[in-house]
Amino acid sequence: MNRVSFYLLRFSLILLITALCVGVAAAFVFFDTGFFNQFLPFYKLRPIHVTASIFWILTAAQGGVIYYLNDYYKLEHKQTLLIKASYFLWLLSIILILISFLSGKFGGREYWEFPPILAIPILLSWALFAIHFFKIILKNKGKKPVYIWMWSTGVVFFLLTYIEANLWQIPWFRENVIRDITVQWKANGAIVGSWNQLVYGTAFYLMAKIGEDENSAFNKKSFFFYFLGLTNLIFNWGHHTYNVPAATWVRDVSYVISMTEWILLINIMQNFKSKISEAKKFLNIIPYRFLLASEAWVFLNLILAILMSIPAINIYTHGTHITVAHAMGATIGINTMILFASLFFIFSKRDSNFSLINNKTITIFFWSANIALLFFWAALILAGITKGYYMVSLSQTFETAMQHVKPYLFIFSITGTILAFSLLVLSIVLLRAKIFSNNKA
Ligand code: HEM
Secondary structure, three states: OOHHHHHHHHHHHHHHHHHHHHHHHHHHHHHOOOOHHHOOOHHHHHHHHHHHHHHHHHHHHHHHHHHHHHHHOOOOOOOOHHHHHHHHHHHHHHHHHHHHHHOOOOOOEOOEOOOHHHHHHHHHHHHHHHHHHHHHHHHOOOOOOHHHHHHHHHHHHHHHHHHHHOHHHOHHHHOOHHHHHHHHHHHHHHHHHHHHHHHHHHHHHHHHHHOOOHHHHOOHHHHHHHHHHHHHHHHHHHHOOOOOOOOHHHHHHHHHHHHHHHHHHHHHHHHHHHHOOHHHHHHOHHHHHHHHHHHHHHHHHHHHHHHHHOHHHHHHHOOOHHHHHHHHHHHHHHHHHHHHHHHHHHHHHHOHHHHHHOHHHHHHHHHHHHHHHHHHHHHHHHHHHHHHHHHHHOOOOHHHHHHHHHHHHHHHHHHHHHHHHHHHHHHHHHHOOOOOOOOOO
16 A cells, blocks of 8 residues: 555645635735734735645645556555655655744745745655656556656656746846746746646546546547647746736747647546446546536636736736636636545545545535635636726726725635635545555555
């Protein structure tokens, strides 16, 4: 049994719970900067929430990949020293990051606002994970399914792009503002692309296993999706560097690539839905539902991204809450839903009774999470439109615009609390599964 993958999956849930609790506090400060802000300043809550959210995605994806790789190559879930050391360093660095946040020590750059020295153990841990991963896949010859290609790409590119995101520590990069911003945002865009490879690869793995259709992981459409994702990873920075003087075609090309990737993902998921039999669906009903939810969220985020890319609309939306809706819509709606599908898939293989006993609770909170997320997301979009309208069309001050935005931020805080509570219950259900005592997998 590979305990490390289970430790990682459980630890990812702790990170998610941390992100949710801090997110709720941040949402109320966001709504009322005066009252709540004096107790819990937003500038401290935001980085804790964002860092915990990002590490939730990375840790849950990593744990899943280790588990699935062992399963795919039937490796009896052996633990090597490499993977144990990688896990130890990962755990240690994240705990140190959280401690440094709690003791008021920040630093670093957007999304990674912890003391930059902690980037070293993170990189080291990921490098050990990468060696473990490639040792397994290189030892096992033969044609590789698309999800192994995706995971390999995600593993390598996270290493490269995370190094890139830390280049600002070299004076040559940070001494020139344009160079600094360009490299920073290029790296952040590509990091998202690399974790998407890990998460989308997981979705492909689950579709192949749940639908019992291994051919789907070898067909041309899946590989076309993979190459599109890879291109997106390399070029999607174009639409993150809007504030540097660059040719507009760079941004346009990357927008088109990102959107084509989503259109194809919807098409592949619909194909999976149309082919799967009722019996197979029933056997894995919980992961199946989470995968379907992610498909709906890909669709909604695609509409938002198309609207945001229209220049006449972009003047209003740029730098407003719509950017936050775009970021959270994708990280919660797409990444988190796929990762929940993965966790429920693995945990019910390990503890066969657990999904049966908790089926009702899971169903209720699955729906409440998705409905709350819809209102949460819509409230952010409406807040963004309102802010843009008052500031750009009516040339009002920031303060006046924010007075009109407040009701939407109130809805955001309330629906965010319901969303957080629902995800919290789902996380607790997963944490209570007896994954270590069973020998089913
Ligand atoms: C799985 C759960 C979640 C994930 C993965 C997540 C992820 C993120 C990310 C990536 C950002 C940065 C957005 C940006 O830079 O534009 C963010 C910001 C934020 N999130 Fe979340 N989030 C989650 C849940 C929540 C919940 C439940 C709440 C509130 C109840 C919340 C409140 C906030 C707030 C207030 C911000 C700051 C927005 C700003 O600075 O403009 N989040 N979140």
